[in-house]
Amino acid sequence: MSMLFRNFTLESIVERYRQAARAAVAIMCNMCKPPQQEATKSCMDCKASYCNECFKFHHPWGTPKAQHEYVGPTMNFRPKVLMCPEHEMEKVNMYCEVCRRPVCHLCKLGGSHANHKVTSMSSAYKILKEKLSKSIHYLISKEDQVRTQISHLEVLINETEENGQVAECGAYEHFERLFQTLQERKSEMLNSIEQSRTRRLEQLRGQVEEYQGMLENSGLVGYAQEVLKETDQSCFVQTAKQLHTRIAKSTESLRTFHPAADPSFDEFVLETSREETMLKELCFGGVPEPPIIDLSRSHVYNEGLLCWQLAEDTLATDHQVLEYRRLGTEQDGDSRWRLTDRVYGPSTVVCDLEADSLYSFRVRSCRNSLYSPYSPEVTFHTPPAPAFGFLFNDNCGFSSERLALSRRRDSVESMAGMAFLLAAERVQTGSYMGLDYIIGDTGISQGRHYWAFRVEPHSYLVKVGVASDSKLLEWFHNPRDTSSPRYDHDSGHDSGSEDTCYDLSQPFTLLTVGMGKMFLPKASISAGSDHGDHSNRVLPMPQRIGVCLDYDAGRVYFYDADTMRCLYERQVDCSGTMYPAFGLMGSGKVHLEEFITEKLVVTCGSRLKITLTEISC
Template sequence: MKAGGSYFLHVAEMDVKTAPSAMEALARISSNMKSLEHELHCPVCKEIVKQPVVLPCQHSVCLLCASEVLVANGYPPPELPPEPNSPASTPNTRSPRQARPHPPSPSMPRSPGHGTYPGRRRKEGPPLVMMFPCVPCGRDVELGEKGLTDCLRNLTLERIVERYRHTVSLGSVAVMCQFCKPPQTLEATKGCADCRSNFCNECFKLYHPWGTPRAQHEHIQPTLNFRPKVLTCTEHDQEKLQFYCRSCQRLLCPLCKLRRIHTGHKILPVAQAYQALKEKITKEMNYILSSQDTVLAQITQLESAITQTEVNSVSAREQLAQSIRDLTAALAERHASLTQALEAARQKRGEALSAQVAERRGLMEHAGLMAFTQELLKETDQPCFVQAARQTHNRLSKAIENLQHFTLAADPSFRHFQLDVSKELKLLTELNFIQAPLAPVIDTQRSLAYDQLFLCWRLPQESVPAWHYSVEYRRRGVVPGGASRGGIRGGLSAARWGWQRLDEVNGTSAVIDRLEMDSVYVLRVRGCNKAGYGEYSEEVYLHTPPAPVLNFYLDSRWGLHADRLVVSKEQRGARSVPGLSLLQAADHALTSCHLTSDLLVGDVAITQGRHYWACSVEPGSYLVKVGVGLESKLQEWFHLPQDMASPRYDPDSGHDSGAEDALDSAPPFCFLTMGMGKIYLPQHSYHHSNHGNNNRDPLTNNNVASSPTGLTYPLPPRLGVCLDFEKGRVTFYDAHSLRPLWEGHVDCSGPVCPAFCFIGGGALQLQELVANRNADQTPVRKVTIQPRVSNLNNNN
């Protein structure tokens, strides 16, 4: 108790020393105490906890509050232990030297059961499971069959509350000695945890004489709430909790440890769990205490953010009012314009109809045209009559036609002057503040890591447009600055400094260069518009190649049979077709004809270093071999008749048959054979495919079909090849995941070339460099290792 009280006083003294003024020191002490008091509040009654119990969710509530909540939810009232706020007996009823009798502790009789619980009949239903609505969790917590009886008291929290009350003098009612004879009752100075009573100094010495067992009792500060000295098991009476189950995260007694439910769990002695947890909490507390400058800076930033929130909310409210005023003004202006158009139409139609009315009135018997015609008929001078009657005749003919085909000169309905505002009303109903873009969806099929990293994404259809994007990436498992990811400091450093960012990326793709080889990068994207940045996309992982990417083209000069082998214009793809000679041979034979093999090589020769390249083989290809070969042996094999097999220089010799195992030197070729959607992995080099810690054996895949000499594996979308010239080693990868498939050896005593072999129909495509994807023109072909043109000229 003294240690706890001195800690609170020490904190107050530090606040006084560091504060610039006395008033500020008092304010800081008051704020710190209020903050600490908030940690001691019960989430139900909002007061300082009293007799707290620990719920299964690790939150603590008052025992009385918990029982009241259960009763309010319809559960039966639990049996609560009496609150120990008074002694079991008074000193007036016994002698000071007489030992107080200890009341017998009630114990449940234990008898061997026969599959039933004590006190429960066989035909009773399942036990009632109590659910407690935990306020901090916001959900119901299952208490178990016994309810609050299974919940342990939080004695540590009780001690903290008592130290806090003693420090700030909350509830400063004097605790009187329970053994002083009235009327000279003195204030208690000590409390005995074993006697569960309060004593003054004289009475404590009197009732705890030296040389007796009472002298070994634990003395504490005076209190009205005595607690048990140790936690005991709720299921086994008087059994101390001596173990901790890490799997269940519960304290166990020796009997609970033997239960079947804890079989296979990680169970530690409580002392070991105490030490480990105490060290962790101490490290975490020390880290937070050492980061007080960061905490103060963040508090300043948060306070500034609160101020900016108020200012920006006022500005946003003004912008909202201005937008509504603009809409109202535009609506009023449009209303005036439409009203003017309606009035003009009304006036025009009224004039047309009025003219038609006047014309019809002229046809009346004694008015207008009829009266004039009657007077005209009275004319007897024939020449004059003919001269004057022509115009009248035209008018009468027109009047008769109008009478027979009467129509209104204007439509009086005004139906097409009605407004359809359903669309506008829907827009006004959906009128809302602008939203940030939704989380983009990364296209994992188009995204890849090659010479550079290419990332492609799209926005969901229901998302609002984005002005630009922010692409963030980091190397997995490495934090800049050398910090470790495992510790507390390393984790925080990773969250703060681990991500690198490309801002204001236009379009839905980005290229990232200057990446480290053979590394896994984590990438994510988010969009931005007037509303700010939206949510991040799901993180994707891309593995960079294990070696520098080799850029080469297919050398079309090696193809003798141009009718069977077609190289693309860009010289990065090739297709094998039957050819005219094969069609003619098949026309004269009823059985299958002999297939020929066509060799195709790259236009570079490797003489040093490690290099990586990738290609894709069409799944419908009959047989395609991909690999490398010694340049001199490739030329020698190339000049042989293509229809004649050469066991010594067959491109797949030594790997499929095992003939090279007896030779000391490495074979001149190293190929993998694939066709009809499968890839063949020779058996004798499986041990090479597990040279990395993160690599998996292809045999563990359910899609792999094994055989005594090898196995077949589903053809990956892209096949990667990595040549280590100094070690004479070739590794084949699934280029999509960079998982090794197979590894072999090749003779590197001379220049080595990428090589491809077609047997029957098939097609392959070299992986295009990411750097060349957005190029406006075809890049200049450059050989950066060693050209093979000079060697060809020398051989010719």
């Protein structure tokens, strides 16, 4: 506590309030003998209050006490000078900007603030006062906004009270239904027990009466003894025949004695341990935390794969419920939230999504019948056409020296090895090194289809697009074509400009990606440009690139696959079967997206595949 500064500003404010509180109670002289007089002065050096007569007596003119500092009547005799907590005899006269506290000159010379930046107290006073004034002025200028926010908070308070009452009523109704159900089951079981008990008692009591008849001088035995006394033979025979039958049955019953009813009620013993455990596990003390949808693992194509993460510091949840709706369909009346079935895991698949549409998704958890708040909503844009699945085909101009396929054939990597360096050494002025090409294993001959892929950021140069089977045959039979794999790069042939070569001579319609950038062709019209404005041909490379081929319209589109924004489109000659095509130069890698839907089998150019296989061999 000794290292803390006193806050004189706060002391002054408190003292003003104290003086206002003492306005009705006068400060009395500390030196007067009873009765005390009201004080008129207070000496800050003597730390006492005096009336006029006592002050003159204790501070006579011409003595050192006459030089004491005196003020009006007060109870605050603390000094008004701020002293350094590290050097008690030194006043603070500087301000340390690093520690943001007042210091003395000894702290700056050799103390704990020797290497800190300090400024004068007057400068710090001016700067801090200006900042405080601006902050106060800002708060005053935002008075209307504060009042608006207060009104909003009051509305929220009212809504909280109302919603709390609604929740209480809902919980009360739920428990009342449970109590009513238990009461009904209780009444039903007690009624069954009562009926069973009455029936068993009747059976046992009837059996008791039957056995009592076997006793001497009572019942059946007594009646039989009287019949034996009958001397008339005909009357005896007539009565004894039926009586003998009854006695025989009683004798047999006596030999094989068995109670007419079971006295135990074991069949009515309830096993409620499971229900009791479930009721005890109903914990209403904490609402589960909302999940967070993982954008890096969630993808939406023909179907949506939504993944989420649960809070690590929460208890296990029972299940999750995903809700989704299509945005921008208020006029169609289809903007309502749709629910999936209960999900017992961190992901689910949503089916029947419409193409080229924007969907919003949210998820919440349930634990012990309590639902968490909804997760923040995320939006996904579905592709403009059905997802087209394919793998890489290594039978069409594939260079095994410079290209490597993954085991699943869903990624291809270009290796800038010795062959690439040797080719670079033979490059002459005006010439270039050719690309290594690879196409998809499935062709498209009708309809509109979409596929997506990732280009690794470190890739040097990658071209992506579509290729025609009819032009591929011509391309493979033309060894002088500079873009053909059979072209001799050491011939010194000047291929001309890049755009002319790759847009006219080769059978591919390709877009250039590399070094973290996307390059639009010169003689092209971007989907977002107006009047042929091509001033910005370089775009940041999207994390995922989508391609849409409209075979019937003869047009190809390139998209940012995350936002579904069309980056570039152009006309393409769809005279034959079209294949996804890729070209790589230098170090680079392309990875196909794994769609949620089954692999789409479109009409495939089998004749082309055989021909190209024979050529490559």
